[in-house]
Amino acid sequence: MTAVETSLSELLNRPKATLATLRGAGRMVLRRQGAEDLMLTTAARAEQDHEVMGVISRMFVEMTRTPAGRNLVLDVLPTAFPWARYLPAHEVREFSGELVGALGAATELDNTAAVARLITEWRHTAEVHADPELYAALTTDSGEDFGSDALV
Template structure:
């Protein structure tokens, strides 16, 4: 789907025209030179996106609550995330739980960064496991020497 684009200066100079574009397209990409780009959207469109996320999160959570649904999710996972083939069965189950929890956070708490982080972290784990030399290097036990306290980030 193509989203109309306007510059921030166009928005400030011709806000009424840009508002008309937003009403027609429901969403407009606003480019900025001095900061992160923005999106303008209608309230109706934003409510629909929230409802879509809510339905998706609830459906996903309901699916994994019974054996048949969980099996369907596990069978579909490699289609959506091909790199999961490098994870063990237990790691895949952990990933699914993390994914469902992060999806719920996106809906219930309006925190979307958790879902992104879960996917990025599990993909990085799969990348390590896909390389036998790297996996061996990173899973080799450390010497028994104490390197001091590890502080929380």
């Protein structure tokens, strides 16, 4: 189900009519000029999403407690994250372990920001591995010390 889109001013000017569309869709994106868009949802829908995220995260964490489960995660990771193909095998294993840990913690904290950050960081790592010139530039020790004085 896709979210209904409207402007924040529409909600403010016609609240009853605008909120009536939310009941049917379950989610509404409020477009704001010059500011980040907002997502409006019902409390029941938010609770449902939280419950589903929690179940999936707990299943994923429990699945990785067995060697077969860990191997399955390693098998599907490049499909879920196509850029992971550029990571060396040992980094794919490291990424999968960190991802499982972050998902478990996110469920407990009811906050997925750390998971999103982790995925972004690993995507950037894959970007470095995908570019041989960039990888060489970042991993070659030139012997120079670029400490805090280099930033001045």
